[in-house]
Amino acid sequence: MDDSEEIAPAVQSILDAARERGGGGDRVSVTPRSLPDAFDAAADAGRTPVVAEIKPTSPTADGERTDDPVDLAQQMVEGGAAALSVLTEPDHFGGSTATLERVREAVDVPVLRKDFILHENQLDVVEADVILLIVRFLEADGTDDLADLLTAARERGFQVLVETHTAAEVEKALDAGADIIGVNNRDLGELAVDLGTFEAVAPDVPEGVTLIAESGIQTADDVTRMRDAGADALLIGSAIMDHDAATDVEANTRRLTRANTDAVETTTTDT
Numbered sequence: 001m002d003d004s005e006e007i008a009p010a011v012q013s014i015l016d017a018a019r020e021r022g023g024g025g026d027r028v029s030v031t032p033r034s035l036p037d038a039f040d041a042a043a044d045a046g047r048t049p050v051v052a053e054i055k056p057t058s059p060t061a062d063g064e065r066t067d068d069p070v071d072l073a074q075q076m077v078e079g080g081a082a083a084l085s086v087l088t089e090p091d092h093f094g095g096s097t098a099t100l101e102r103v104r105e106a107v108d109v110p111v112l113r114k115d116f117i118l119h120e121n122q123l124d125v126v127e128a129d130v131i132l133l134i135v136r137f138l139e140a141d142g143t144d145d146l147a148d149l150l151t152a153a154r155e156r157g158f159q160v161l162v163e164t165h166t167a168a169e170v171e172k173a174l175d176a177g178a179d180i181i182g183v184n185n186r187d188l189g190e191l192a193v194d195l196g197t198f199e200a201v202a203p204d205v206p207e208g209v210t211l212i213a214e215s216g217i218q219t220a221d222d223v224t225r226m227r228d229a230g231a232d233a234l235l236i237g238s239a240i241m242d243h244d245a246a247t248d249v250e251a252n253t254r255r256l257t258r259a260n261t262d263a264v265e266t267t268t269t270d271t
């Protein structure tokens with residue numbers, strides 16, 4: 001992304017805040033829970049692999065959930081989530097690194113740190129199993145190089161989800177050595193969501209790369225659509241958090257992890 005590119009004001013504000021945010025102190029060293037293994041285990045158990053996202057609010061959400069994030073995390077795991085994503089961005093998403101620490105301690109599935117990391121020192125803030133690098137943001141002036149950041153993250157033990165939105169970004173992710181790629185259906189330039197994005201871009205991701213469809217997945221039909229287009233797993237926030245209605249997060253998660261599977265009905269959880 002060059003700085004003259006059209007970008008939604010909310011996203012510009014997220015980027016400005018990320019540029020300002022400092023890094024940690026001691027270098028983090030993590031022994032991660034494997035994300036691909038967690039997806040395989042969910043599929044073997046007859047569930048759609050879902051990364052359920054704890055996102056108290058966001059620039060596109062109408063409300064804010066104030067429930068204890070650890071409570072939400074446990075409900076998501078009970079509902080069959082293969083992994084969790086925790087927003088740690090404080091100013092626009094109501095997240096924190098303290099929340100991530102508490103959540104990771106409380107569950108045994110892999111936990112993604114969802115944040116806008118632009119510099120190596122921002123890796124040394126909190127342990128997580130997976131961190132996110134967004135190709136579009138790492139092309140801006142004053143950010144570290146994607147390949148260098150990927151290496152720096154792996155040296156600390158993190159798995160890395162490299163987020164893309166276009167075929168050109170997938171190529172950059174692959175050139176940098178990504179082995180877990182997300183295709184975000186949300187255009188961070190305009191904040192519009194289109195599930196056709198994943199369908200258009202997924203064929204450019206080779207076999208052997210773990211492929212995640214991100215954003216805009218609301219219904220069982222959406223789950224089927226993304227799986228049919230080649231998603232190994234789905235990253236789902238809003239439809240599970242349901243900011244307006246504050247509905248049952250466990251039921252919301254179960255509805256989506258049971259979609260597009262031949263799972264037999266169970267009376268107890270089998271997560």
Ligand SMILES: O=C(O)c1ccccc1NCC(=O)[C@H](O)[C@H](O)COP(=O)(O)O
Binds near residue numbers: 010014055184191239
């Ligand atoms: O969610 C937002 O409103 C948002 C706004 C600006 C930049 C990023 C944003 N979201 C980040 C995400 O990647 C999503 O939280 C994630 O993919 C889940 O999406 P959804 O299921 O649509 O909540």
